[in-house]
Amino acid sequence: MKVTVLGFGGAEIGIEGAAYPSVEILLNSALDAGMNAVDTAECYETSEEMIGKAIGQRRRDFFLFTKCGHASGFDLPDWNPRMLEMQIERSLQRLRVEYVDLLQIHSCSQALLEQGEVIEVVQNAKASGKTRFIGYSGDGTNAAYAIQTGVFDVLQTSVNIADQQVLDRVLPLAVERNMGVIAKRPIANAAWKTGKQPVDAYHHEYWRRLEELQYGFLQGDLPNAVSTALRFTLAQPGVTTAIVGTANPKRWAENARMLDTEPLDPVQIQAIRDRWRAVAKPDWVGQN
Numbered sequence: 001m002k003v004t005v006l007g008f009g010g011a012e013i014g015i016e017g018a019a020y021p022s023v024e025i026l027l028n029s030a031l032d033a034g035m036n037a038v039d040t041a042e043c044y045e046t047s048e049e050m051i052g053k054a055i056g057q058r059r060r061d062f063f064l065f066t067k068c069g070h071a072s073g074f075d076l077p078d079w080n081p082r083m084l085e086m087q088i089e090r091s092l093q094r095l096r097v098e099y100v101d102l103l104q105i106h107s108c109s110q111a112l113l114e115q116g117e118v119i120e121v122v123q124n125a126k127a128s129g130k131t132r133f134i135g136y137s138g139d140g141t142n143a144a145y146a147i148q149t150g151v152f153d154v155l156q157t158s159v160n161i162a163d164q165q166v167l168d169r170v171l172p173l174a175v176e177r178n179m180g181v182i183a184k185r186p187i188a189n190a191a192w193k194t195g196k197q198p199v200d201a202y203h204h205e206y207w208r209r210l211e212e213l214q215y216g217f218l219q220g221d222l223p224n225a226v227s228t229a230l231r232f233t234l235a236q237p238g239v240t241t242a243i244v245g246t247a248n249p250k251r252w253a254e255n256a257r258m259l260d261t262e263p264l265d266p267v268q269i270q271a272i273r274d275r276w277r278a279v280a281k282p283d284w285v286g287q288n
Helices: 011-015 020-032 047-061 081-095 110-115 117-127 140-149 165-169 171-176 201-213 222-234 249-260 266-279
Strands: 006-009 037-039 063-068 100-106 131-137 154-158 180-184 241-245
Touching: 006 249, 011 047, 011 241, 020 047, 020 249, 037 241, 047 063, 047 081, 063 081, 081 100, 081 117, 100 117, 100 154, 110 117, 110 140, 117 131, 131 140, 131 180, 140 154, 140 165, 140 171, 165 171, 201 266, 222 241, 222 249, 222 266
Parallel strands: 006 037, 006 241, 037 063, 063 100, 100 131, 131 154, 154 180, 180 241
Antiparallel strands: none
16 A cells, blocks of 8 residues: 555544534545545544545545454444454444455454454455455554554554654564554654643643654744654654544644644754653553
8 A cells, every 4th residue: 555644533423412514514625635544433433424424436546444342332342253243344334335444453452462353354344345454553562562463454553753663662563563653643642732721631641751752843933833842753763644633624724734844853852762761761652
């Protein structure tokens, strides 16, 4: 798959309850602008359905990724093989497609991966034509183990200015395997943007880390800070595409325009890495 540097992440439109008309505008305008990768998941509320309704008829214009694992409405446990099979079928129906380009195991633990049944379900989906490729979405030691199994084509993992342990411990393994790498949370959820702790607890860990890291570039103009953060992520060896999630039709285009500038100066990249190494604590692990 020859994917664009920026892809669309479908979490926000579902979890934040975005109105369908704005989602339709957002997705179609992004495709019209050349974006060709759309990522969603079984547990992102109405995300799969809205994506299917908005752009299902444009199937040839983009690569479609989804994830499986959390029961999300099924009366069976997470990771139950039968549940996974039903879930994959439901995702195809919601997305209004016969297959996805990438089916990812969604943040499954190493212990469950070692049992083999979860991996077998996605391998069977690939063999039966329900997906072209299979991947693992997750972080830390779980991601490292998933890579080392040798069965996955793609890794999706957190890579950003507040989440750099991955650069030393996980990405090199993916590069060795010649895997595609999708960077999630590529701007660290812009957790610094208001100067106050974000309301959403999901962003609190990055806020705390950035308060200690005190990157100078975060103190200035917000668009420039976001641009620097995004270009830092995209500069990391192995990263193929960054998934940007938003429910705001204007925001995706704004992020895309940030890449019209020059690649981030290697000196600044090194300064960000040096600051991380000087300040980061051992428990600053990858955030799911």
